[in-house]
Amino acid sequence: MESGKLSDSIEFISCPVCNKEFRKAIIEEHVNKCLFLNTPERNVNCKRNSLHLKEISSHEKKIKLDTISSHNSPKTNKVSQSSKENPKQEITKEKGAPLAECMRPMKLDDIVGQAEAFGHGSMLHAMLEQKKIPNMILWGPPGCGKTSIANVVANICKEQNHMRFVKLSATMSGINDVKEIVKVAKNEIQFKRQTVLFMDEIHRFNKLQQDTFLPHVESGTITLIGATTENPSFSLNNALLSRCRVVVMQKLSVDDVMLILRRALIRNEVLITGPQESKKPKNDFIPRFIVQEESLRWLSEICDGDARIALGALELTLAARDSGKEIHIGGPTVLALEDIKNGIKRSHMLYDRQGEEHYNMISAIHKSIRASDDNAALYWTTRALHGGEDPMYIARRLIRAACEDIGLADHTALADAVACLQGCQHIGKPECDVLLVQCAVRLARAPKSTEVYAAMKRCQRNLVEAKGPLPPVPLHLRNATTKLMKEIGYGKGYNLLHKNESGLEYMPEGMEHVNFFQDDAPD
Template sequence: MSHSTKTNSISCPVCSREFQQELIEEHVNKCLFLNTPEQSGCKRDSPFHKKNSSHIEKRIKLDSCTSQQQQKDTPTIAAANKLQKSVETKSVPLAETLRPVSLNDIVGHKEAFGPGTMLYSMLEQRKVPNMILWGPPGCGKTSLANVVSHMCKESKNMRFVKLSATMAGINDVKEIVKVAKNEAQFKRQTILFMDEIHRFNKLQQDTFLPHVENGTITLIGATTENPSFSLNNALLSRCRVIVMQKLSVDDVLLILKKAIQINKEIIIAEKDISKGNHSEDAIPRVIITQESLQWLAEVCDGDARIALGALELTIASRNTQQDVCKEGPAVISLEDIQQGIKRTHMLYDRKGEEHYNIISALHKSIRASDDNAALYWITRALSGGEDPLYIARRLIRMACEDIGLADPNALVEAVACLQGCQNIGMPECDVLLVQCAVRLARAEKSREVYCAMKQCQRFIQETKGPLPPVPLHLRNAPTKLMKQLGYGDGYNLLEKDKSGLTYMPSGLEDINFFKNNT
């Protein structure tokens, strides 16, 4: 090698080999990553190589093993992913698929958050207030939360977190609050949706108070129970209660038709039609009659989730049994729907709001002498699973409160009804309860004793100072000392007008609780 060549050459700091100046940079890059043929000729005594060779060799071996394992497992992983996607697609219930994503997609509840309401205007402006959604199952509480969730996804300044009180605890709420405080530093508001919030006890509900008050989180709670009984007053004062009623028959019918519009292989017919009325290129898989949908909307008791679940189950059953190519489309008639669902889901909570509503309606119907309404309400309570002994005890109360002395035998019969229910139980005792309710509704009514009792109670509560003592002549005198003190002096067994005695405390002789007490 000439002297000029040696002068222009530079030694590689990795392998110590000499290269020309214009080639040294390219060689060093290759040598560092061990990707060129020069690797075999590099010197093992290089300080840089001694420091990094073992780590690089281990990495190369690990990468090669991983790649070989991935090539071996690729078919299995691909199949698993495909199966998982298939399961996820098939396992999503129809009710979940139909969740609305905008306010205009929500069916019903026009008075609560329909167009023109304050809540509708606030949500349109991306302002979410603290609120408690109170309503029966399947009325759309979670659907409204789903709309808020999509609003948060479209906004950069809002994030949505969903929890269920059936599975989450205090620690989960604390973690969300911790993250919410960090997000607040970047001006991002956290919306926390707590489903079944009434399952948190009063102590657990206190966890929300400081964070809702200072704005760290915006709380949306969903409950099927009366918030007045199941939630803290302090929490209620910080949230607006949105009352959501059952969906009407027309609302449920509209939801069912939306579900069918998603699947183009299902059509709705006004009545049963023959399977041969369609061309070969446009044969649907399922034909469902309008009469079937109407009956399903009427029997689901305003619960859209039950209606959609029954529809999905019936269609799936007919779909698996029918070969469209050979037999034509499957026709779902009213009988098919009726076989798949019965009215076994009637809303009735033996310890909740509906429990008190039904028994109140029964009491007021008997008081008004409406035997037909009394029959309806007591039958509805029994159909919902109400305790027959509870109803019998309430009938005894009604016999005293509203019938009273106008027909004293009503109380005797009500007590006999309770004893009969205790002896024979359900379902045989249902006729006893119904007969007693109708008998009380038809009886003569007198609230004289009840109203006098209430007036007396009110008088005693409003008395200022100590209550007046019992007159001496009305006191019992079992001992000699009591007789010496005047206990029982002058007492006789004559009637009030003949005895010459007063039986009210001193100063209250002219008080009569039976006057003007209606």
């Protein structure tokens, strides 16, 4: 009975332009027509007839408009009020929606984790509390809450007369969709309404396509919120980054994921047993499931900070054990640790072979070898292979480490690294994993000398910072291959004796006293 009232109450939504009520199914089509008819630039004498309006409505390209404003009808206000009173009703409002989607926060205080970026006392928290939304790029791993932040911003926009929220994804939308959004946003400015555009997976647009946002962000036509899992320094346009604040979001901690799982279970009236045993709901509802505390702890630890994976695994486990009856015979079903383990396997380790994580992992291997930490070198090499890194790339980096950090302190290290590369080429993966790990540990345990590497860097700086033309090669060091060259003096006086006995100078003129192997050598 209660669900029937809910469906009736959300059947009609008021238009933000004319304040008339329309059915939810046709509200988007009406808003497009209403905006077109209220545009001052429209030419009354235009030869186009009303068929042009139908053409516009059929060419919407799946643009989602935020049509809910503060001028909602009393029916709509009843829905929002009832959702606050009954949290379970808020979750089931989108029938068939995944649990992760239903658990998205509606208010700023509901955000879990990301205390440094959006917690109390942060600048962004203060701005959002004042209903001020800046241009920003949300950068973080999957499942850390980027889309949840956008959901909070969307609700802030719904509470304001002068704000409108539009959500797009670069995986499903193109530049033409962005242009349509901008076109509508320019019309909205005439009604003093600001458009907030959330572009998910913004790194999917190439840097030329990203230029489309620049003039409209700079002029204030739209407020851009982008979400990306890749390092913006590599994947986004520098001009766009200069106009947006980059918000770095971290993986959720185990406690953060535990809190999210607890909220999901409590709102679905599932009991949790353990050291912090939950109480029964106030309405004496008999729970269908009882989840053990250790099960939630294990799930929070195995999901690698991704709340979406944790909620998805929990939802899958609940659905698998649900018989469809209102109350199980013999009492609620207890979900043990083994039940949840069957719903998730650790095969989702975060690793991007072409993104920032790729370079971070290789850097960790190299620096562990440099510090002679054989245990860390073994761990990072194994983890890179487990994440799908190319073995040949790791082998090439080990050769570099053998030259750069070990150098002449152990002249066999380079030979071993080259042999490792050849071995990987011969046997391939996955059998080559032991070769790479063994070579990494061998290099970590080897004595270190950066003498040659440091001398090379000093020499390179000398060449870069040299003023005027570089000094020529001395005549006695030049190769005399023709009679003319010998007559000019090429190779004259050259001998095979040691430099201390030959009487010759092998450095260029003016650099006779420069020694790059000394720390005080001039750069």
